[in-house]
Amino acid sequence: MRYATYLHGGRTQAGVLADGHLHPLQTRSLLEFLNWNDYERAAATRAALTRRGTPLDAVSMLAPIEPPTVRDFVAFEEHVEGVRKSIDNADGVPDQWYRAPTFYFTNPYAVVGTGADIAMPPGSQVLDFELEVAVIIGRAGRDLDPEQARDHIFGYAVFNDWSARDLQSAEMKVGLGPCKGKDSASTLGPWIVTADELDAYRDADGFLQLGMSVEVNGREAGRDLLSNMGWPFEELVAYASRGTEIRPGDVLGSGTCGNGGCLAELWGRRGRQDPPPLRPGDTVTMTVEGIGSITNTIVEGVEPRPIPPARTRPRARPHSTAPGAR
Incomplete structure (x- = not known):
């Protein structure tokens, strides 16, 4: 099945x-739907299919879900190699990448759907796309093994982790991040395809062979x-659940694929910004x-509100001078 969120008649x-x-469906929210049990979801789906439908070309598609959390992994070796060269001018892939899947938390409030305009992030001149697939969690769990994790995956969607490479490169010199380099937008959609729909693409090692x-x-x-990932999704979900809880609606991105899945990978391999960074008016289409x-489509953004640099402070440790202090 395919589940979507859309705007029609102002609703x-x-x-x-x-x-x-x-x-x-009998809800405006797929997040609410995902929090129902299996029987309730199946009954709601059957009931929806008896109702009159609206043609796709008569609606505006929205992000299928407003996720409570978004984790984005970096599961493609080729991508790591190229982008590392582009951003840090370093060769190869760090040994730690092979030991365990790595992810960061990104902004759930920035998730948009297909068709939405993407504004240039404030202060950035080097905008990039990132071609990914995301899983959407359909059942809560904790400390799962990969076999258990498979039952917690509700479905899949295309994911674009938009990246301001100039902001990202500067802020990650601190050794923490990314932050504003990844904060402005992520596209999820066009809908959620349930996991069973993609079982036919699964290879002998559990990877999904999707172009x-x-x-x-x-x-x-x-x-x-997609099968060029270093870990199948079940292992990413299991790792995400280690020592914590995953819940319905959580989104986990695969990380960017290789072979031109983003511009920065190509820049790293070619030693120059070719193709050039995205500019207002450019349209990006991803297909999985x-x-x-x-x-x-990229549009003009706003100018950043200025923030002054840090004020260096003396390292003295005087006693408090607050009223009444001794």
């Missing part, structure tokens, strides 16, 4: 996609296979086999 609605039509591609202004920039396509 936000969650629905089921069938035969090119969106059939409304992935990205175009800028109609010209292909990158193409890869078995899931669908997302498209966004």
